[in-house]
Amino acid sequence: MKDNTARPHPGLDLGQKKDIQSCDHPDCREEGLFRAPKSRDRPDDYYWFCKPHVRDYNTSWDFFADMDRDQINAWQRDSQTWHRPTWRMGTRPMGGMDGIRDDMGIFEDLAGFAGRFTENAPPNPGKSTYGAEDMRQLAILGLDESATIADIKNAYKKLVKRYHPDVNGNDASAEDKFKEIVNAYHHMTSLKSGSSE
Incomplete structure (x- = not known):
């Protein structure tokens, strides 16, 4: 590429000078x-082209040129989170909060939240960790x-036996109740997706 020094734009009047970039x-x-x-590894470093030459450059430039299929797949997967580290919800150890300033005490109650879906989760009187939709599904x-x-699974089994359409002679109201029960069960068990069944 040639040396690209800025030069004054000849078309400006009133004594104003503006530097322009040459192709x-x-x-x-x-x-x-x-x-x-210029490169995948230097995202803030650019060539400057006129319109025909930027078209030529873009047509021939391959972002993944020196990568194999696995590297391309890994790059695309990581790009979904802007190449920042991630972890499954509920799997990051609480020690991972070390070094984070918490002047307002926002993260103080996270230890209580972590046990929410264990089989023998301790009761937390006066402080609900469920949202309004969760409470509706529990009801x-x-x-x-x-x-x-375990309580959710047991309640589901009992209610499914009671409201299954085959047991109720295909009664429409029983079928609607059955669908609600199935949806509630899936809603509540999906909250536990990070734990073992």
């Missing part, structure tokens, strides 16, 4: 108005917020 393509004297990345199963996952 980075060799032997081109047009203005470089369009930027193109459909005939349970309250003190229910463990």
Whole structure:
């Protein structure tokens, strides 16, 4: 690429001078108005081209040129989280909070939240960890917020036997209740997706 020094724009009047970028393509004297990345590893470093040359450059440039299929898949998967580390909800150890400033005490109660879906979760009187939708789904199963996952499973089994359409002669109201029960069960067990069944 040629040396790209800024030069004053000849079309300005009233004594104003503006530096313009010349096209980075060799032997081109047009203005470089369009930027193109120099490398995948240097995202803030650009070439500046005129319109025809940026089209040529973009047509021939392959972001994944030196990567194999596994590396490409890994890059694309990591790009979904902007290449930042992630972990499954509920699996990050509480010690991972070390070094984070918490001047307002926002993370003080996280230790109590972590045990929410264990089989023998301790009751937490006066402080619900469930949202309004969770509470509605628990009510459909005939349970309250003190229910463990074992309680949810037991209530589901009993209610399914009682409201199954085959048992109720395909009664429409029983079928609707059955669907609500199934949805409530799936809602509550999906909250436990990070734990073992």
